[in-house]
Amino acid sequence: MKRRDSLKALTISSLGVVGLNPQETLAERRELETSLPDDPIKVPGGRQKEEAIRDAKLMKEKFFTPQELATVTVLADIIIPADSKSGSASQAGVPAFIEFMMKDLPQWQTPMRGGLRWLDVESRKRFNKPFTGATKAQQIQLVDDIAYPGKAKPEMSQGVAFFSLMRNFTATGFYTSQMGIKDIGYMGNTPNQWEGVPADVLKQYGVSYDS
Amino acid sequence: MSFQIKEQPTVFDVCIIGSGAGGGMAAYQLSKAGAKVALLEAGGYFDPADPKYITQLKWPWESPRRGASTTRPFGDFDAAWGGWEIEGEPYTRKNGTEFDWFRSRMLGGRTNHWGRISLRFGPDDFRRKSIDGLGEDWPITYDDVKPYYDQVDKLVGVFGSIENMRNEPDGIFLPPPKPRLHELFIKNAAKKVNVPVIPSRLSILTKAINNERGQCFYCSQCSRGCQAYADFSSSSVLVIPALKTGNVTLFTNAMAREVLTDPTTGQATGVSYVDKEKLTEHTVKAKIVILAASAGESARLLLNSKSAYHQNGLANSSGVVGKYLHDSTGASRSAFMPNLMNRKRYNEDGVGGAHVYSPWWLDNKKLDFPRGYHIEYWGGMGMPSYGFGWGIEGMNGKYPMPDGTMKPAGGYGASLKEDYRRFYGAYVGMSGRGEAVASADNYCEIDPNVVDKYGIPVLRFNYKWSDYEIKQAKHMQDTFEEILTAMGGILSGSKPGPESNYGLAAPGRIIHEVGTSRMGNDPKTSALNKFSQAHDAKNVFVVDGGSFVSQADKNPTWTILALSMRASDYIIDQVKQKNL
Numbered sequence A: 001m002k003r004r005d006s007l008k009a010l011t012i013s014s015l016g017v018v019g020l021n022p023q024e025t026l027a028e029r030r031e032l033e034t035s036l037p038d039d040p041i042k043v044p045g046g047r048q049k050e051e052a053i054r055d056a057k058l059m060k061e062k063f064f065t066p067q068e069l070a071t072v073t074v075l076a077d078i079i080i081p082a083d084s085k086s087g088s089a090s091q092a093g094v095p096a097f098i099e100f101m102m103k104d105l106p107q108w109q110t111p112m113r114g115g116l117r118w119l120d121v122e123s124r125k126r127f128n129k130p131f132t133g134a135t136k137a138q139q140i141q142l143v144d145d146i147a148y149p150g151k152a153k154p155e156m157s158q159g160v161a162f163f164s165l166m167r168n169f170t171a172t173g174f175y176t177s178q179m180g181i182k183d184i185g186y187m188g189n190t191p192n193q194w195e196g197v198p199a200d201v202l203k204q205y206g207v208s209y210d211s
Numbered sequence B: 001m002s003f004q005i006k007e008q009p010t011v012f013d014v015c016i017i018g019s020g021a022g023g024g025m026a027a028y029q030l031s032k033a034g035a036k037v038a039l040l041e042a043g044g045y046f047d048p049a050d051p052k053y054i055t056q057l058k059w060p061w062e063s064p065r066r067g068a069s070t071t072r073p074f075g076d077f078d079a080a081w082g083g084w085e086i087e088g089e090p091y092t093r094k095n096g097t098e099f100d101w102f103r104s105r106m107l108g109g110r111t112n113h114w115g116r117i118s119l120r121f122g123p124d125d126f127r128r129k130s131i132d133g134l135g136e137d138w139p140i141t142y143d144d145v146k147p148y149y150d151q152v153d154k155l156v157g158v159f160g161s162i163e164n165m166r167n168e169p170d171g172i173f174l175p176p177p178k179p180r181l182h183e184l185f186i187k188n189a190a191k192k193v194n195v196p197v198i199p200s201r202l203s204i205l206t207k208a209i210n211n212e213r214g215q216c217f218y219c220s221q222c223s224r225g226c227q228a229y230a231d232f233s234s235s236s237v238l239v240i241p242a243l244k245t246g247n248v249t250l251f252t253n254a255m256a257r258e259v260l261t262d263p264t265t266g267q268a269t270g271v272s273y274v275d276k277e278k279l280t281e282h283t284v285k286a287k288i289v290i291l292a293a294s295a296g297e298s299a300r301l302l303l304n305s306k307s308a309y310h311q312n313g314l315a316n317s318s319g320v321v322g323k324y325l326h327d328s329t330g331a332s333r334s335a336f337m338p339n340l341m342n343r344k345r346y347n348e349d350g351v352g353g354a355h356v357y358s359p360w361w362l363d364n365k366k367l368d369f370p371r372g373y374h375i376e377y378w379g380g381m382g383m384p385s386y387g388f389g390w391g392i393e394g395m396n397g398k399y400p401m402p403d404g405t406m407k408p409a410g411g412y413g414a415s416l417k418e419d420y421r422r423f424y425g426a427y428v429g430m431s432g433r434g435e436a437v438a439s440a441d442n443y444c445e446i447d448p449n450v451v452d453k454y455g456i457p458v459l460r461f462n463y464k465w466s467d468y469e470i471k472q473a474k475h476m477q478d479t480f481e482e483i484l485t486a487m488g489g490i491l492s493g494s495k496p497g498p499e500s501n502y503g504l505a506a507p508g509r510i511i512h513e514v515g516t517s518r519m520g521n522d523p524k525t526s527a528l529n530k531f532s533q534a535h536d537a538k539n540v541f542v543v544d545g546g547s548f549v550s551q552a553d554k555n556p557t558w559t560i561l562a563l564s565m566r567a568s569d570y571i572i573d574q575v576k577q578k579n580l
């Protein structure tokens, strides 16, 4: 799904990419061009200079506090733990990806930071400890209350919204990593000869090239 | 900044503004014929085979945002420098109307990342007014353009199949790739509801055609540009070979300001431009000026080239420049395919586009809207990128696991990982691309108050869809629903209705804008003659989509290429005859 039509469609479909206002990002870019020290920037292949400058600047900034990053890491690994097929979200570098996205798309900063805070407050109310200080069983008890949008109690709705956001970022980060792509079984992005759908698959679905 | 204007000492035979489809073709044809060409390009140099620019075959994790569209509208790996908004180069809108304008600033323009859908217009597409009384007929027929379509097919390469459909003329085709699995489903389902599905026609080399360009290796990433030159980009297929003739002087980062004309004859004498990096002012002298900066930019240049002789702007004594702007219509729908859950994995990348499409199949005389549309398809097991897996909580509570059990929506853990795996590659979608009726009320003009950062007055758009387009979009939605339902798909979202004009995309969004300097036999109602030559100045030509009288229900680029080739042949002929 990488043609323009699919990208367009994604913005309206349930598995959509995040909408953003290009005006906003361009305005940001303008600002950093004037404020950046002129240390030499290595422009990676396929990037434009302004993009490389912007990326380098974002890489240097920090968004999450160490405490927040620890919470993100615990949550990401609850959402995508290691299983028989692949490793965990943190093994695939998901927390660092989420950290970058908070700076790249600042519209997510408040929902993410506020959600982490909501979680800690809830955890303190229940267990007298921040989320990362709670026992594994306590963490799961809390997560169970916010992980199922259809079953959660109404008073948990903010927690549910936050957990869905965490789930989405974690999944996107994981399945676009080397480990995740292997897990999902995508086999392309390599020189190939397309000879059509394999015969056993045609047979499985009862379709053919003759009709 | 220096206000000293630097003149090129030589007088070029031709100065071409813009290196996209239209400009690249003119540069190629004219330089091969021996003309000394100055090629002005507002963007930077780009070669899809130079590692400096290559994004092809990169993995999502090579982008810190995993390909998200933060700085490029179609994502980090897309070969488009520019987009809907360009810093320091605004455009405006009028009367609360909408128009979104996509510009690429790079060698090759928008042909580096375009969809490679390469359709000829059919005989009817040149004479719509004769058929339905709306708009205007072209001053040329399919037979006038056919020899040029044939030459473009041979020079550039396009795959497809011989179908013998009257208004979907066959070309000189390379073999098309076989359909993917979901495309077979589409074909079978469409047959049930009487919609034809035939192999796509894309300018991708499924077989090598010469020694300069390789064969497609099926990475499905044409939008990133092809390092094997196996698809059509003006940069790799036209401009770089034209440079090799030694007859082309390329000026990159050269933003044309206006076309200069002789105060007594009104003929063009050259072009003034600003060097975008040094901010210096220059002129290039030439005997012939060819505008190919894209339909919008060329109209802007003509309107900004005002003089005592051309008081309305160049080529605009008729007042039509900027008018009759029209984009294709577009609407989409997608669906989840339960029967594709847990599918077997294999490499189904294929070419960079759908392997099948639906040409327009109905008779508008029997419908409540005058013009047709074609359908483009997508789906399958693509490479994950930013956004992958988003919204799983809307899916995983609805469909049983392979063992028949249901589980609550959302969740986490090993069982959630199973969900991403089972839903992967189980989606299809489709988009209609239709013909709008060109109207004088849809136009671009010079904004009297706004200039860009180079001080060049900018375009202001006024554009509204009419009932014709809205009813067409309604028909698209009904068709999409029929096909998707016949496939056993579960349609995503709710069906777009009148509140959203049936999902009709805002004008400009389909990026097929044309018509702003239309051709015609009458200098009072057209800017150009049938050879894309200005009625008001015979050494001025426009070879982008500006010359279109009407956009068909087909994408425009193959016709831009053919008409630019035709205009170039005419120029060569006229120079030989000493008329130019």
Ligand SMILES: Cc1cc2nc3c(=O)[nH]c(=O)nc-3n(C[C@H](O)[C@H](O)[C@H](O)COP(=O)(O)OP(=O)(O)OC[C@H]3O[C@@H](n4cnc5c(N)ncnc54)[C@H](O)[C@@H]3O)c2cc1C
Pocket (backbone or CB within 6 Å): A004, B017, B018, B019, B020, B021, B022, B023, B040, B041, B042, B043, B102, B103, B104, B105, B106, B107, B108, B109, B110, B111, B113, B114, B115, B116, B117, B118, B119, B254, B255, B256, B257, B292, B293, B294, B295, B297, B301, B511, B512, B543, B544, B545, B555, B556, B557, B558, B560
């Ligand atoms: C994502 C996408 C997908 C598309 N898919 C298809 C498709 O499948 N089939 C199809 O037929 N069409 C498609 N199109 C449309 C296609 O790209 C255009 O029709 C085609 O590129 C137009 O060619 P052009 O030469 O008129 O303009 P462009 O390709 O836009 O080139 C214009 C060039 O002029 C330069 N320029 C502009 N102003 C100036 C100036 N003042 N001075 C100097 N240089 C200037 C620009 O930098 C640019 O390089 C698609 C477009 C996009 C963006």
Ligand code: SF4
Pocket (backbone or CB within 6 Å): B056, B204, B205, B215, B216, B217, B218, B219, B220, B221, B222, B223, B225, B226, B227, B228, B230, B231, B350, B351, B352
């Ligand atoms: S699909 Fe083929 S033509 Fe397109 S980029 Fe890949 S190899 Fe090149």
